[in-house]
Amino acid sequence: MRKISDRPIGVFDSGVGGLTVMKEIMRQLPEEKVLYAGDTARVPYGIRSAETVVRYSLEMVDFLVRKGIKLLVVACNTASASALTAIKERFDIPVIGVIEPGARKALETTRSKKIGIIGTEGTIKSNSYVHAINALYGNKPIVMKEHGAIHFDRYFEVSLGGLSIFTKACPLFVPLAEEGWASSDVAVLTAGHYLEGLKKEPIDTLVLGCTHYPLLKGVISRIMGENITLIDSARETVIEVKKALLQYGIEGNSLSGPLWTYYVTDSPERFIKVGERFLSRKIEQIENINVGG
Amino acid sequence: MRKISDRPIGVFDSGVGGLTVMKEIMRQLPEEKVLYAGDTARVPYGIRSAETVVRYSLEMVDFLVRKGIKLLVVACNTASASALTAIKERFDIPVIGVIEPGARKALETTRSKKIGIIGTEGTIKSNSYVHAINALYGNKPIVMKEHGAIHFDRYFEVSLGGLSIFTKACPLFVPLAEEGWASSDVAVLTAGHYLEGLKKEPIDTLVLGCTHYPLLKGVISRIMGENITLIDSARETVIEVKKALLQYGIEGNSLSGPLWTYYVTDSPERFIKVGERFLSRKIEQIENINVGG
Structure with missing residues (x-):
């Protein structure tokens, strides 16, 4: 007999970015109750030190665990990179981050063995996707090379034996998405600058290594061309969540009542305004x- | 006889933006010791609630006061708007914010009695410049009107009897300045969108109501045209600081030792990288x- 758990899934993010993961849960798992906690x-x-990120993350997850969540999604690249181990050690529930699912999918997808990764400055500097891919690829020795000057065109090439990874920080993508300019001519021009270097490399797969970036998918795909497969970490993460719910026998089947509740650490006004654009849906319980x- | 105080000036900001004020102090008051505290x-x-801003501000200023500062500059528009009264009540030193000096200069400058104000979303929403100008203009009844749609072209018109103020939020200017793209084609395109509405109004004076904006002066001036006088709040604030030092007889004349010390609440790495671009100078004591x- 199929087991059922009416307890909610917890989604934790530093702000609104994790709402792209939330949106995927709504799409892929419409019968699950979800508590979203944004540390607004x-x-x-992304600009904090690792120790600070671990401390903040444990505080936020503690709040969700006290609310009775059955599974936690760390829908924040920075927290996934810096705090996942600490969270898993502290709390006794399944915990899924956003980095490994995207890394796995990229490795499964690439034919040319050349993968591109874009993300915030913090994510790129931490090399968290590189390490996640390398862990799945057999922990090869890492050789790094820098390309371009300091602005616009600076990116990194990481060689892991037969596999090459090209990484590029795109800091303006987050404010562009939050401003609602994800499809604007400013976004096209910005993406053109950021992706100039990666376009010249023989990559066939590009990981959107930031939860905000699915909003810019159209612009990024237009710049990169249709031969490049974009890996949407939010989508891959929720596929993993679905598997875990099955594996632990804790699927939900809520058919009534408020399914989605949001908790934020600062006043909800801006979260609602930006968030409703991310979700294409009203935010009611906050x-x-x-x-x- | 001229009195002298070797105690430092304190400059408080939420991050790196206040460094444009710091740079002006270095230029206008090269003999003053300065302690800069950035709550990185x-x-x-700008995205926090007023209560949160007051709490954070009092904590930061308390740190500087314990270090023995003789005068405080609140080099942050958000803190100047929300926390100046609370700071003045709590601490017994002269306190100067960044809003009133820019407001006064704008009122002195305009001939057409039409003033433009640009700033972050928080500054514009709070109407802090409008209130500061109105206080100097005799507290006229305020009539507000909205122009444009929700994106790109939305701005406000505020009538105070014979004076009109046009306000516009430009949220992407801060990340553009911090990314080092203040003179890029992306900045030009972005400024073109943001300033489209204000350009059509008969303003002759535009207040740069955010400490980051002096970095974008070239681009803003190019879009607005040379007949518009740009008011640099950082510069006006330091003119006021100079007057206050004279008035209280607490000018400094430090000619040796480290003049400038920086304190940040998170790891200094990013502050140094972005800050040195803001100051056009090395950051050493941090x-x-x-x-x-």
């Missing part, structure tokens, strides 16, 4: 919470 | 501090 008072995590100091 | 662990203040929680 302390966003962005509460202001206090965590940490 | 909790930046940006320390990581803990405040609040």
Whole structure:
């Protein structure tokens, strides 16, 4: 007999970016209750030190665990890179980050063995996707090379034996997405600059290594051309969540009541405004919470 | 006899933006010791609630006061708008914000009695420049009107009797400045969109109501045309600081030792990288501090 759990899934992010993961849960798992916790008072995590990110993350997850979640999605690249181990050690529920699913899919997808990764400055500097891909690829010795000057065109090439990874930080993509300019001519011009170097490389797969980037998919795909497969980490993460729910026998089948609740650490106004654009849906159940100091 | 105080000036900001004020102090007051405190662990203040901004500000200023500052500059528009009164009530030193000096200069400058104000979403929504100008203009009844749609071209018109103020939020200017793209074609295109509405209005004076914006002066001036006078709040603020030092008889004349020290609440790496671009100068004395929680 199929087991059922009416307990909610917890989704934790530093701000609104994780809503692309939330949107995928709504699409792929429409019968699951979800509690979303966004640390809007302390966003962005990407510019904080690793110790700070671990401390903030544990505080946020603690809040969700007390609310009775059955599974946690860390829908934030920075927290997935810096705090996943600490979260898994502290809490006794299945925990899924956003980095490994995208890394796995990229490795499955590439034919040319040349993968591109784009993300925030913090994600790219941490090389978290490189390490995740390398872990799946057999932990080869890493050789790094820098291309381009300091602005616009600077990117990195990482060689892992037969596999090459090209990484590029695109810091303006997040404010562009949050401003609602993800399809604007400014986004096209910005993407053109950021992706200039990667376009010249023989990659066939590009990982959108930031939860905000699915909003810019159209522009990125237009710049990169249709021969490049874009890997949407949000989508891959939720495929993994679906598998885990089955594996642990904790699928939900909520058919009534409020399915989705949001908790934010600062006033909800801006979260609602930007978030509804991310979700293409109204945000109704939202509460202001206090965590940490 | 001229009095002298070797105690430092304190400059408080949420992050790197206040460095444009710091740069002006270095230029206008080269003999003053300055302690700069940037709350980089909790930046940006612009998206936080007023209560949160007051709490953070008092914690940061308390740190500077304990270091023995003789005068405080609140080099952050959000903190100047929300926390100036609370800071003045709590601490017994002269306190100067960045809003009133720019507001006064705009009122002195305009001939057409039509002033433009640009700033972050938080600054524009708070109407802090409008209120500051109105206080100097005799507290006229305020009539507001909205122009344009929700994106790109949306701005506000505020009538105060014979004076009109046009306000426009330009959220992408801050990340553009921090990314080092302040003079790029992306900045030109972005400024073109943001300033489209204000260009059609008969303003002769435009207040750069955000400490980051002096970096974009060239681009903004190119879009607005040379007949518009740009008011640089950082410059006006330091003119006010100079007057206050004279008035209180607490000018400095430090001719040796480290003049400028920086304190940040998160790891200094990014602050140094972005900050040196803002200052056009090396950042040497920098320390990581803990405040609040």
